[in-house]
Amino acid sequence: MIRPIIAYGDPILKKKAAIININESNDLTSLIDDMWETMYNAKGVGIAAPQIGVSKSIFVADFSFFEEEENFKSEELINMQQVFINPEIISEAGEDFIYPEGCLSIPNISENVVRKSIIKIKFIDQFFVSHEMHCSGIIARVIQHEHDHLNGLLFTDKLSYKTRKLIKKELNLISNGDIDLNYDMKFCK
Ligand code: NI
Helix, strand or coil, X not given: CCCCEECCCCHHHHCCCECCCCCCCCCHHHHXXXXXXXXXXXXXXXXXXXXXXXXXXEEEEEHHHHCCCCXXXXXXXXXXXXXXXXXXXXXXXXXXXXXEEEECCEEEEEXXXXXXXXXXXXXXXXXXXXXXXXXXXHHHHHHHHHHHHHCCCCHHHHCCHHHHHHHHHHHHHHHCCCCCCCCCEECCC
């Protein structure tokens, strides 16, 4: 089921998502299905559960969108479409890497964000199998962005004071629902 995407300004996006108890969670399938459907409908490459109003520690991402990109490392042991339950970034290393980010909750805004280029991540997949792996380039970038959502952080929180000031007006328009969109959103005000 396609769900409305929670827009910038809603307090759920600022909240730390709850760890999923996998022993009790048999209803994850419909949540995961809804996340994929909602993400593809909005032409996104990743989505975190709080963005559809569920404050749980899970995100999904489809990396195939970046296959042609220079920073794409296809030898990484990660599926093109990957579910990340209770993900934990264990370490970040490498050079600072600048890349323009956007977010389904912050439509029509894209800004350069600086992040480390290599990460080590631990997560559980939809079959409840644990993984631990190193990721780099675009794959690491998408994971860092989505992982931030689970800690109540948005890419706009990573911008300089100056850049944030410049986009403040646009952000206000989004939280007020004053935007044109081709997917369904839920606005706070
Ligand atoms: Ni996002």
